[in-house]
Amino acid sequence: MLTTVLGVLSLAFASPAAAEWVRVETPHFVVFGQAGEKTTREMAAEFERFREAIARVMPAAKGASPVPTMVVVFRDQRSFAPFAPRFNDRPIKLDGYFQGTETDNTIALSLEKRESALRVVFHEYTHLVVAGAARGLPAWLNEGLAEYYSTFQLRDDGRGAITGRAILSHLQLLNTRTLLPLDELLSVERDSPLYNEGERRSVFYAQSWALVHMLMSGEPSLSEQLAQYVRVTAGGTPARDAWRQVFGSFDAIGLLKSYVRRETMQGFSFRFDERIRPAPAVTSAASPSEVEAVLGMLLRNIDPAEAETRLRRAAALSPPSALAHSMLGFVRADDAGADAEELLLRAAADRRDWLAQYYTAAGLAHLAAGSPLRPDARGIEAARSALGVVMQARPDLAHAHALMAYVADPEDAVLSAARARAMAPGRPDYVYLEAQLRSNLGEFATARALLAPLLTPSWSVDIRNRARTLMGQIVADEKAREDPPAPQTTTPPRASGDELQIDGLRPARTFAAYRELRAGESRLEGTLHRIECARSGAVTLQVRADGALQRFTATALREIDFITYRDDQRG
Template sequence: MIAGSRFATAAALAAFITASAVAVNGAQTWKRVDTPNFVIIGPASESHLQSLGVQFEGFREALTRLLSSTATTTAVPTVVIEFSDAKTFKPFQPVYNGKPVPIGGLFVPRRHVNYVLLAPDRGPDSLRMVFHEYSHLVVSNVAPLIPVWLNEGIAEYYSAFRLESSGRKVTIGWPIESHLVRLQEATWLPLADLLATAHDSPQYNEGSPRSVFYSEAWALVHMLLHGDPKFRTAFSAYARDVSLGVAPDEAWRQQFGSEDVLNDVRRYIRRPTLQAVQYELSEQIAHASGVPQSMTDVDVDLTLGEVLVAEGKPDAASLRFDRAVATAPFSLRGAVDRGLLRSDRQLLTLPATPAPVADWLADYMTAAALLEGGASDEATLTVAREALARCLAVRPDIPNAQVLYASAIDDDTKAVEALRKALAAAPARDDYALDLARALAQQHDYAAARDVLGRVIARPHHPDAREQAFSMMRQVVKAEENAKAAAGAVRPSGTSGPRGSNVRYIYRDLKPGEQRAEGTLERIDCAGRRVTVSVRVGDKVAHYQAPSFDAIQFLTYRDDLNGNIGCGARTPPDRVYVTWIAGDLDGTVVALEFLPKK
């Protein structure tokens, strides 16, 4: 911990991020540096781009230490583009009432790539907005369903980032002067309103109330992290509870009671100093130079054109694509970018002999565009496959490249292998899990598909994932019924399948030390991360514990199972097999298998 002045001006970054710029294609020379987790582009010296890369890598490493490597693993490339002059940057600025909005930076997340745009002549705090948005991306990897106040408060807390000691130390959670001033002058939102804020709430969308909301959310998070230790303990438990599906208001009452903690926040921000967290960077990051990559004017036009497409500005993008293709008519990336921008995608014509490239990012963007554009003919799929194979030969660590490759190949075994790699690297991507389950089902490995889907049902990372997993589970169950109807697979001894049915299900195999019983699941209780499962077996209700939802394997053999598997009573109770090992209470639950109705 270090102490920071309440009103310390965040001056540090301006000197570190000095632009040495020339003018766009032609007089300017654009360069690119690839760091382990970012692609840094701009009309500046390699040493400057390398320094900028160290800053972003430092921010990511600090978040990794505060959260986890799972949280900071981004499945798609993150491209940072620094502009040198207002004229070049203007087409990329957001527009409000017909006028460009003055900003220091912009975060543009998309399905296959994330862009960070840095404006010229940035102020010392200009990267705060970029780091705020990047923090949202990181937090969503581990806790996408948290309340709005917590999501915004955490993002503001992380956004106050400083790189210090010649790039060897990072500080996160530095006091934000504008918030402190606003909270001294404005009328605060009541605690109930702050905690209940939704994305459509007036205080989240309207002028002055919005500013107060952000300031209060930041101050509350800051106090809960750095104030009285009792608050840190309660805050940690609250965050765990809401991530496990406990209603936010109930989770708050359980940890904080009815006390109005805003009184504590008011006292906290009046302290002469506020705390921040400081880390010394690893040698690997502090001395990371990045790998320089060459950039032609065509590369610049295609890259910036792709950014404009991502921003929904096709006309400006078309001008850059046309110029690139006129200069390099055999560019595969140029042909794809320009062709897919047309309204009739059937007009896409690829060069018969594309110019060779040695750029993993160009191959990745080309393949992503082709597959996103609905490539289905074998010739186009072959182009996409070959581009992805080249990309993965250089960057096998990009999860989304593995997923794209799996979608482009006609080999279920290789597709499953690629999807397993992607999900292992980005376990919070529920869509990757669904893709893997689908591929496993296509291989008729229904048990493995149910296992993957069961993990999504138990602990979804994104709002719609649980229902999507339920829907796919129903499809898998039906496919398995059809496949096994005449197979007569053996059930566990002493168990029964659905009455009046010839379908014989293959249930989970018991492992050494495990026991299984048939019963009805009556409720699931959550206390912090600890989970208690209550199952009626015969005339007795047995209680099994698990350290977390993640520790329980959920499987279903029903095609009508809807709703959530979360904390609380199961109404009506579900017929299940419960599998456990020796442990607290009646045992430690290992698996719950939802059985067909009798």
């Protein structure tokens, strides 16, 4: 479930510094609003009641989201456009969007087309819910369920709800296009061309929604069989094999063609034993610095340079804001900026805002996780103290416990990682974290047992590969402890500095050894940030080193040599 939502209602074009904003806090949301207390409270209440209703509809998904979620709501498309995702430097025409990271979630929408915008929000929210309730769902079912619940509407003043309402745009498309064959629909994965190609992607979404709708709301209802299908696929059975196992020779496409041509479609109505009441809310003034910082965070993955400009402007505004300093410090820590720790320590001194303390702790934990700018004892203690504030305010925030694992003493770190994993079983990174910590303490059998389930087909290839790599590392560590290698008589060449860190948890057994530079060559060691491909064929690599981005351009991709020292990477 959503743990925290920041909503920003931009209802004028004045700068944030000149506008009057309010901050409304409910049990699961933090809403920043420019539209006055009444409208801001209404928006917070709508999200709060949806959160409660969907938890009643899907009992398996009652757990809280492991990270805070920020929702930014604009009055119209004009005010929303500067913060919308871009393609070829132009805003994409959207009513809303969702972005998720391991640290937080962000939802942004325009109120100009409120119903379609909320459909986007509810669609993405359903993905969060489903991810916590059932893993490894086929793409068609994941998207079909999200579209089905995206039409959610509360009824009778919170005493009931309806979902599965007809989506006219989907019906129009399905009645004018050829439906995908069943095997093709069932086999689509997130890296499939069909999932990412414009018009065919629209057909995939529409047909996935229609098939879920027919199974759940058609007559007779096949919702029990669909639930069985979910269990079978979660156990690792491929989507097509699971379909044949559960539904047999059921002519789904033939029936679906008739279903989408019906004059009426029946939704699904819920009645609740208890009315969903408006959540209690506390209103306070929001400073211009806080509002500017929230808008800056919205741009992190859209325009990083503009995001940092806004965050620096927010941090410079008076009165000073702990939220602005924490968000700027968090972004600078992610970029290995030399000023990150100073900004985060400044934010840590003001313990009144748990959200500022969360970003403070996240930034300091990031620095502790293998960064060359590792915080000193003062920074570690500040992170622990900040997380104490967060856990007191939001005890169900799993990621706070995961962050504690990076800054706590070894024994306490294991307990924190285990707690995070138990609170959010859908987060495999918490499994990696606990397994590595237990391996560090010599608990190799427990570490292997934690990783073993991630090697099954019910998890994605990337997750299985990472689990396999870590499993091999743990096995090697165990063998090395049982049979330590003979001391070396010569020291191999290595880069200067401390030993490399894996996730900031233990020294690695690898080191950098480069060939001698040739005439006209230079060397830069850093992190590959982005690859840009021009229409001319030129390729530009953006490399982050020493806190700054540097660009290297070749006239063609063939002029660049990519070398890997991992045996699980090819191509």
